[in-house]
Structures are given as structure tokens and as C-alpha cells.
Amino acid sequence: MSNELKAARKPRTLAEPFRIKMVEPLKMTDEKYRLEKLKEAGYNTFLLNSEDVYIDFLTDSGTGAMSDRQWAGIMMGDESYAGARSWLRLEQVVKEMTGMPYVLPTHQGRAAERILYGILGGKDKVFLSNTHFDTTRANIEFTGARAFDLMSPENTDPKTDLPFKGNIDLNQLKEKINEYGADAIAAVVMTVTNNSSGGQPVSMENVRAVREICNQYGIMLVLDGCRIAENSYFIRHREEGYKDVSYKAIAKEMFDMADAFVMSAKKDGLANMGGLLVLRDEALSRKCINMLIISEGFTTYGGLSGRDMEALAAGLEEVFDDGYLHYRIKSTAYLGEGLRAKGVPVVWPIGGHAVYIDAGELYSEIPKDEYPGQALVCDLYVSGGVRSVEVGSVMFGKYDESGKLITAPRELVRLAIPRRVYTQSHVDYVLDVFDDILANRNRTRGLKITYEPPFLRHFTSRFEWL
Numbered sequence: 001m002s003n004e005l006k007a008a009r010k011p012r013t014l015a016e017p018f019r020i021k022m023v024e025p026l027k028m029t030d031e032k033y034r035l036e037k038l039k040e041a042g043y044n045t046f047l048l049n050s051e052d053v054y055i056d057f058l059t060d061s062g063t064g065a066m067s068d069r070q071w072a073g074i075m076m077g078d079e080s081y082a083g084a085r086s087w088l089r090l091e092q093v094v095k096e097m098t099g100m101p102y103v104l105p106t107h108q109g110r111a112a113e114r115i116l117y118g119i120l121g122g123k124d125k126v127f128l129s130n131t132h133f134d135t136t137r138a139n140i141e142f143t144g145a146r147a148f149d150l151m152s153p154e155n156t157d158p159k160t161d162l163p164f165k166g167n168i169d170l171n172q173l174k175e176k177i178n179e180y181g182a183d184a185i186a187a188v189v190m191t192v193t194n195n196s197s198g199g200q201p202v203s204m205e206n207v208r209a210v211r212e213i214c215n216q217y218g219i220m221l222v223l224d225g226c227r228i229a230e231n232s233y234f235i236r237h238r239e240e241g242y243k244d245v246s247y248k249a250i251a252k253e254m255f256d257m258a259d260a261f262v263m264s265a266k267k268d269g270l271a272n273m274g275g276l277l278v279l280r281d282e283a284l285s286r287k288c289i290n291m292l293i294i295s296e297g298f299t300t301y302g303g304l305s306g307r308d309m310e311a312l313a314a315g316l317e318e319v320f321d322d323g324y325l326h327y328r329i330k331s332t333a334y335l336g337e338g339l340r341a342k343g344v345p346v347v348w349p350i351g352g353h354a355v356y357i358d359a360g361e362l363y364s365e366i367p368k369d370e371y372p373g374q375a376l377v378c379d380l381y382v383s384g385g386v387r388s389v390e391v392g393s394v395m396f397g398k399y400d401e402s403g404k405l406i407t408a409p410r411e412l413v414r415l416a417i418p419r420r421v422y423t424q425s426h427v428d429y430v431l432d433v434f435d436d437i438l439a440n441r442n443r444t445r446g447l448k449i450t451y452e453p454p455f456l457r458h459f460t461s462r463f464e465w466l
């Protein structure tokens with residue numbers, strides 16, 4: 001095509017790189033119905049039945065759609081206890097992807113974490129990370145060890161426009177190593193992309209620098225890489241020198257710097273269940289295998305059935321496809337940029353798997369101890385049947401000795417996008433719902449908690465409007 005023709009062409013709609021072969025009908029409900037259901041659920045969207053939800057943005061974990069090849073793999077699953085064909089295929093794919101020799105299958109990511117950190121952790125041990133995901137922190141702290149998140153203030157500021165806001169702060173990393181002594185540091189854990197900081201990417205340069213520091217002090221480097229393909233996309237398009245490198249090769253370059261890899265296959269594994277623990281060191285792998293056999297299963301299936309392993313092997317290949325990753329990252333950005341264009345305050349830039357809304361700013365009239373994020377979560381459900389999750393003072397709030405709420409640093413609402421599930425018209429519908437949210441933004445009171453459990457209260461607490 002000539003250059004003039006190219007120049008004249010307007011940007012085309014971001015079209016899905018798949019067509020639909022099987023459909024899952026959704027129930028269409030009205031506001032009155034949803035108001036009733038939300039009330040029954042104590043104004044907690046975790047307590048809704050999924051059939052009463054139209055667009056489910058609660059999480060991207062295990063909620064993706066599998067391809068025809070993956071479903072075909074389900075029929076081909078070899079359910080032998082030992083040495084199954086499906087296991088050999090998965091092991092081969094993971095070895096090629098990571099270049100690491102020891103592959104342990106687990107039922108999900110946190111099982112891999114429990115095994116690895118159970119062995120590396122213990123009282124007096126310290127883990128350092130860009131940000132520990134909540135199951136990572138829980139598994140580390142359960143062993144008596146301590147976990148520190150080391151982010152720079154410019155990367156945690158929701159407004160700074162930087163390409164790699166998932167990076168670890170190298171100065172803080174060195175400071176903490178010197179403070180506790182290299183012997184006390186069990187591992188540096190790089191979460192890629194950085195889930196808890198908004199799905200923000202980590203640069204190759206940052207991991208390289210971390211590797212050098214780890215070499216200098218003799219510290220192990222673990223990659224918590226359940227979104228490694230999404231991270232590779234950002235590296236190719238944002239980091240100098242990677243424009244012509246394949247996504248698989250970018251991921252491999254990062255794996256080459258790590259000593260171990262833990263993965264929740266429910267994310268970039270494009271599977272509905274599964275996890276992996278992958279290691280370079282033989283002695284460590286022996287210890288991990290012992291734990292795997294005690295709690296997960298034999299070494300050639302871990303917590304997985306043969307069909308799960310087939311689906312995961314196929315998913316790990318599909319996830320690096322150029323067309324898929326382009327659609328994946330651009331469709332998340334389409335929602336985030338669309339919201340920003342309407343004047344909805346969002347965490348910027350948009351990350352890989354989710355859009356975060358600053359509900360503290362959007363619902364600025366609602367006091368922080370009346371949970372503005374939860375108010376927005378409720379309004380989104382009632383207005384459009386959209387399920388989201390509060391990531392603010394409901395999730396992270398604590399009480400001081402006098403019982404007064406210590407609020408979270410920010411009142412966010414997360415819209416997590418399942419992989420290959422919703423079309424652009426679904427996303428356009430969500431953007432329309434936000435028009436109504438903006439037009440009716442007159443709340444001055446939020447919610448109060450009427451029931452809460454002692455731990456992880458966001459899952460089961462109940463609320464009432466004030």
C-alpha cells in the first residue's frame with residue numbers, strides 16, 4: 001500500500017482476534033431487581049450470585065475464556081497417576097519458556113508460594129519485593145518471616161505518567177539489605193506485572209539491576225510472574241531496544257535472570273485453575289518436591305488433573321501470540337482511557353489487567369470512614385449490573401487501640417478484565433454506565449459496616465447505607 005493511502009487511513013476499531021463458537025447466555029436484570037439483590041448481599045458484591053451480575057470485573061483470576069485448542073486438550077487429558085502424557089507436554093512447554101530444569105505443578109499460585117516460602121522463610125528471615133501480592137505476604141508472614149514492599153513515591157503516585165511504575169526502588173532495596181544483613185534476606189521477589197500497584201509493568205533494566213545487587217550479596221531472586229506475557233508487551237513497546245524482540249524472547253530474558261519462578265496459571269496461563277513452581281537449583285527442588293508430595297500430589301500432576309495440564313500447556317503458548325497480547329493490553333487501555341476522557345479519575349497509566357478508579361476523588365464528598373470506594377462499587381452494580389471490588393479502606397483499613405478506623409492511603413475501585421471474555425460492546429456498555437454514575441454523583445454519605453470478621457474482612461463483611 002502506498003504511503004499516501006496509509007496516511008489517510010483513520011485508526012480502526014480495536015477488533016477482537018477471535019470469533020465466538022460457543023456462547024454463555026447472561027441474565028438481563030433491571031435496577032429494581034439489582035437493588036434487592038445487593039441489599040440481600042449486605043452491600044458486598046462478593047456475596048452476590050454470579051448469575052445476577054451482567055459484567056463481572058471482580059477479578060481476572062481464573063475467569064478467562066479458553067480457546068478451541070484448549071478445550072480439545074481437555075478431551076485429550078491423560079489422567080494417569082504417574083508420567084502422564086499431559087504432564088510431559090506441560091513440563092516441556094514450561095522448560096522451554098523458562099529455561100529452568102525443575103517444574104512442579106500445583107493447584108494454584110498460592111500452593112507454589114506456600115511450598116517455596118515455607119522452605120525459604122522462617123523467623124528472622126526477611127523478604128524484599130516491589131510489592132508482595134496478598135497471598136505472597138500471607139504465606140511469608142505465616143512462616144514468621146517479614147515482608148517489605150519497596151516502591152518509590154513517584155511510582156505509587158496515581159498521577160505520574162511513567163512507563164514502568166511496577167519497578168522496585170533500588171536504593172530502598174540496598175538499604176534494607178544493609179539494615180538486616182544479606183544472610184537474613186531469604187529472597188527478593190519481583191512481582192511481574194506488579195498486581196497490587198495496579199498491574200503496572202516492571203522494566204528489564206530494573207530486573208537486571210536487581211540481579212546485580214542479588215549477585216553482589218548472594219541473594220536469591222524469585223519471579224512472581226503470573227502476568228509475565230503482559231509485562232513483555234509493555235517492555236517491547238516502552239523500553240529501548242526491544243521493539244523487534246518477540247514477547248517469548250523478552251520473557252525468556254527475564255527468566256534467565258531469576259533463580260525461581262512462581263505462577264498462578266489462572267492469569268497468563270489462560271487456564272481456569274492451576275499453578276507452577278519452577279526452579280533452577282536441584283537441592284532446593286528436592287526439598288520442594290517433598291512438600292509437593294505431602295500436600296499437593298505426586299510430582300507429575302501436583303494438584304492438577306491431566307486435562308488441566310493440557311489446557312495450561314496450550315494456554316502458555318497462546319498467551320505470547322502477537323495478536324492476542326495487542327488486543328489484551330489495548331482493550332484494557334480502551335476502558336481506562338475512555339473513563340479518563342469522561343473525567344473519571346483513574347490510576348495512570350493504565351496497567352495490563354485492570355483499571356483502577358480513584359473513588360476518593362470521584363466521591364470526594366463522602367468521608368473516608370464511610371467508604372467512598374464501596375459506595376461506587378454499589379452504584380456500579382445497581383446502575384449497570386457491573387461487579388467490581390473496593391481496594392481501599394474496606395480492604396486495607398485497620399483500627400487503632402481506641403477502635404478508630406485508620407484509613408488506607410487511597411480509596412480505589414478495581415475493574416479487573418477477564419481474558420478473552422467480553423467484547424468491545426460490553427466495554428462500551430460499561431462506559432455508558434459511568435455516564436449515569438457521573439450524572440447522579442450527589443452522594444454525601446457512604447456506608448457503615450454492620451458485620452465484619454477479624455481477618456480479610458472485605459470478603460464477608462456486610463454494610464448499610466448511612
Ligand SMILES: *Cc1c(COP(=O)(O)O)cnc(C)c1O
Pocket residue numbers: 061108109110111133135136191192195224226263264265266267274275
Ligand atoms: C493471583 C496471584 C497470586 C496467587 O495465585 P492464586 O492462583 O490465586 O493462588 C500470586 N501472586 C500474584 C501476583 C497474583 O496475581
